[in-house]
Amino acid sequence: MASGNISNRFSDTLNLRLSTTNSELKDLYTLSTYIYNDVFLKAQIEQIYLNQDNEFELVPKVGRHLVLFGDLAEMETKFDKLKIFYDKGMKRAGWDTYKTINLKFKDQVICEKK
Secondary structure, eight states: OEEESOOOOOBTTTTBOOOSSOOHHHHHHHHHHHHHTSHHHHHHEEEEEEOTTSOEEEEESSSSOEEEEESSTTHHHHHHHHHHIIIIIHHHHOTTSEEEEEOOSTTOOEEEEO
């Protein structure tokens, strides 16, 4: 599921088409396809949210935290960091320790505790 600040509308039944000047839906498609095609991510990510700064936030199925993803730059690297953090960090801290997990910065994962 995707929600948030999605200004483009697309519908075959209502004859609404994707604007060629805005890449919101293209980015959303790219992100959701990547998640769908990864077994772990598909099982973990429940919702994609586009915030007011046009940055993606991911809502997981497990845990009570929000993953601050940012834009699609270095998308694969960000998902690799998230997988490593879930595998190593969450085992120690627990799934309900953090409010946010921020992947927007190079070579680091920044977490905000509840």
